[in-house]
Amino acid sequence: MTATLSTSAGATTRAPAPPPARRRRxxxxxxxxxxxxxxxxxxxxxxxxQLIPVLYGFVLSFTKYSPLSRKGPEAVGLDNYAGLxxxxxxxxxxxxTGRYVLQVLPLTVVIALALALLVNRPFRxxxxxxxxxxxxxxxxxxxxxxxxxxxxxxxxxxNEILNxxxxxxxxxxxxxxxxxxxxxxxxxxxxxxxxxxxLLAGLQSIPKELYEAARVDGAGRWNAFRFVTIPGLKPxxxxxxxxxxxxxxxxxxxxxxLTKGGPLGSTTTVNYLIYTQAFxxxxxxxxxxxxxxxxxxxxxxxxxTMRSLMGRQK
Amino acid sequence: xTTSLVKPARRRRxxxxxxIGxxxxxxxxxxxxLIPFLWMISLAFTPENDAxxxxxxxxxxxxxxxxxxxxxxxxxGRALVNSAIVALVTVATNCAFAVLAGYAFAMMRFxxxxxxxxxxxxxxxxxxxxxxxPLFLMARGIxxxxxxxxxxxxxxxxxxxxxxxxLPYIVMPLNIFLARQFFSTAPTELAEAARMDGAGEFxxxxxxxxxxxxxxxAVIAIFSFTGVWDDFLWPLVVTSSPETQTVQLALARFxxxxxxxxxxxxxxxxxxxxxVLIVFLFNQRSFISGLADGSVKG
Numbered sequence: 001m002t003a004t005l006s007t008s009a010g011a012t013t014r015a016p017a018p019p020p021a022r023r024r025r026x027x028x029x030x031x032x033x034x035x036x037x038x039x040x041x042x043x044x045x046x047x048x049x050q051l052i053p054v055l056y057g058f059v060l061s062f063t064k065y066s067p068l069s070r071k072g073p074e075a076v077g078l079d080n081y082a083g084l085x086x087x088x089x090x091x092x093x094x095x096x097t098g099r100y101v102l103q104v105l106p107l108t109v110v111i112a113l114a115l116a117l118l119v120n121r122p123f124r125x126x127x128x129x130x131x132x133x134x135x136x137x138x139x140x141x142x143x144x145x146x147x148x149x150x151x152x153x154x155x156x157x158x159n160e161i162l163n164x165x166x167x168x169x170x171x172x173x174x175x176x177x178x179x180x181x182x183x184x185x186x187x188x189x190x191x192x193x194x195x196x197x198x199l200l201a202g203l204q205s206i207p208k209e210l211y212e213a214a215r216v217d218g219a220g221r222w223n224a225f226r227f228v229t230i231p232g233l234k235p236x237x238x239x240x241x242x243x244x245x246x247x248x249x250x251x252x253x254x255x256x257x258l259t260k261g262g263p264l265g266s267t268t269t270v271n272y273l274i275y276t277q278a279f280x281x282x283x284x285x286x287x288x289x290x291x292x293x294x295x296x297x298x299x300x301x302x303x304x305t306m307r308s309l310m311g312r313q314k
Numbered sequence: 315x316t317t318s319l320v321k322p323a324r325r326r327r328x329x330x331x332x333x334i335g336x337x338x339x340x341x342x343x344x345x346x347x348l349i350p351f352l353w354m355i356s357l358a359f360t361p362e363n364d365a366x367x368x369x370x371x372x373x374x375x376x377x378x379x380x381x382x383x384x385x386x387x388x389x390x391g392r393a394l395v396n397s398a399i400v401a402l403v404t405v406a407t408n409c410a411f412a413v414l415a416g417y418a419f420a421m422m423r424f425x426x427x428x429x430x431x432x433x434x435x436x437x438x439x440x441x442x443x444x445x446x447x448p449l450f451l452m453a454r455g456i457x458x459x460x461x462x463x464x465x466x467x468x469x470x471x472x473x474x475x476x477x478x479x480x481l482p483y484i485v486m487p488l489n490i491f492l493a494r495q496f497f498s499t500a501p502t503e504l505a506e507a508a509r510m511d512g513a514g515e516f517x518x519x520x521x522x523x524x525x526x527x528x529x530x531x532a533v534i535a536i537f538s539f540t541g542v543w544d545d546f547l548w549p550l551v552v553t554s555s556p557e558t559q560t561v562q563l564a565l566a567r568f569x570x571x572x573x574x575x576x577x578x579x580x581x582x583x584x585x586x587x588x589x590v591l592i593v594f595l596f597n598q599r600s601f602i603s604g605l606a607d608g609s610v611k612g
Binding site: 028030031032033034035036038039041042043045046049050051052053054056057060067115118119123125127128129131132133135136138139140141142143144146147148149150151153157189192193246249250252253256257270271274275278279284287288290291292294295298 | 333336337339340343344347348349350351353354357411412414415417418419421422423424425427430433434437439440441442443444445446447448449450451452454481482484485487490509515516519540543544546547550551562565566568569574576579580583586587590591594598
């Protein structure tokens with residue numbers, strides 16, 4: 001009786017011809033059909049709103065298209081990509097993005113690792129320190145950028161500190177030489193918390209016995225760190241570095257709030273340039289081509305970094 | 315051999331002094347990390363005239379005026395309601411669809427399910443800028459919405475609507491991943507027993523496994539909530555009027571005036587931060603372990 005109940009329920013959800021499919025492949029049992037039904041809403045959504053947009057964007061990158069025009073996208077072949085080669089703004093944006101990633105990434109990972117080591121041992125109040133150091137990660141990039149905008153402003157915190165010790169004001173965000181460094185300092189501070197928590201989880205997954213074994217073998221702290229901690233932490237380290245590259249290479253909100261890409265394009269990241277190209281100058285084709293070049297750089301750079309981090313294991 | 319004799323002596327000096335040293339270091343670092351927030355809170359209560367040139371963290375003449383200004387100047391109230399609606403829809407759809415999919419991927423394998431799983435998860439690595447423009451055009455071209463005809467032409471579609479803001483968040487791939495991780499450690503005997511008793515598949519999911527999945531639901535709800543609450547670029551692109559803008563955009567609108575009033579800005583930032591901070595304080599454990607679980611395994 002119960003069996004008929006469930007088969008009839010199955011038949012109503014997938015009406016057309018259930019028996020042949022079941023006979024043809026034994027792997028398709030009733031449960032697996034339901035599995036597909038359970039997965040379908042999420043899968044369809046991701047295909048429609050994630051995968052199709054990637055393909056659509058790729059097609060757009062070979063077209064000229066303004067969202068204001070009545071006409072649809074016009075095919076222009078490789079023109080957009082060829083145009084990027086000779087576009088000084090795009091070259092500049094690539095350099096800015098690269099510099100941003102390269103000056104934020106190492107510092108944020110190394111400092112986060114030091115913090116993770118500091119809060120790894122159980123002691124009174126460790127929970128407070130972990131939470132306090134994690135706070136910058138919780139507060140949105142927009143709010144955080146506004147706070148730093150004030151700190152960098154003419155009579156903000158940093159200049160007050162400089163004045164107190166007798167130094168002149170700095171135009172932190174207004175000078176092409178210092179604006180990107182100022183943004184990087186903020187981003188290093190912002191990224192520490194989440195990196196620390198991830199590395200802390202990595203540290204805690206290293207079996208304690210390994211440290212005991214190392215001590216028995218006469219390893220000091222440094223050697224234990226080098227031969228137990230670092231190898232044990234490697235998978236997490238690789239993950240942290242890869243995620244940081246992906247996020248940092250897409251810097252936008254902090255740039256929008258702090259500098260609007262200026263002064264003189266010194267903080268115009270690729271993502272910021274894409275935004276202005278697409279939504280201020282209405283050049284969707286060019287902007288799409290830029291997005292795919294950035295995509296290629298992100299994939300390439302994270303792949304190389306991961307390989308070099310993994311490779312040293314041997 | 316010699317090192318094993320030398321090292322313990324060197325270590326002896328360490329424990330006591332290094333513990334105090336590292337605690338002092340942690341106090342200093344935590345203060346340094348928290349200073350910007352302390353200033354944010356302080357400035358939120360500082361009258362506009364005192365905002366600059368004061369080096370004191372505690373405002374001399376504390377006031378609530380900035381909060382009022384924030385609500386009037388950038389319509390923060392409206393923005394909070396918008397963000398709350400967007401966040402609630404996102405949390406609900408992710409808890410429903412992502413959990414269901416993750417459960418099926420873990421418990422009800424079908425031919426090709428692993429391949430499908432990895433395809434879906436890999437979309438999490440696609441940069442936002444790659445899908446930004448296509449999603450904008452798709453939002454504009456949704457058929458029969460915002461004055462569009464059946465082919466999606468003529469009107470503005472979902473542009474400048476809350477439905478448009480929600481569009482990219484309905485199912486986040488990372489949540490499917492978290493759900494599959496969670497259910498792959500759940501016992502399968504319960505499902506088999508329930509099947510023997512004749513329970514339908516949805517019933518087994520809803521009555522047997524869903525009640526076990528409260529920690530998972532909590533983590534997914536928290537991640538979806540904070541992710542959507544903090545997002546900036548997509549709402550910036552898809553909305554154009556204050557009636558549909560989210561909290562983060564309302565904050566950024568302070569900048570448009572040219573002469574930025576930092577008191578109201580900080581008051582706005584405090585308010586925009588509060589929901590996420592509350593969620594965090596009540597769920598520190600899920601936050602921190604969830605972050606770790608989602609990345610270590612798999």
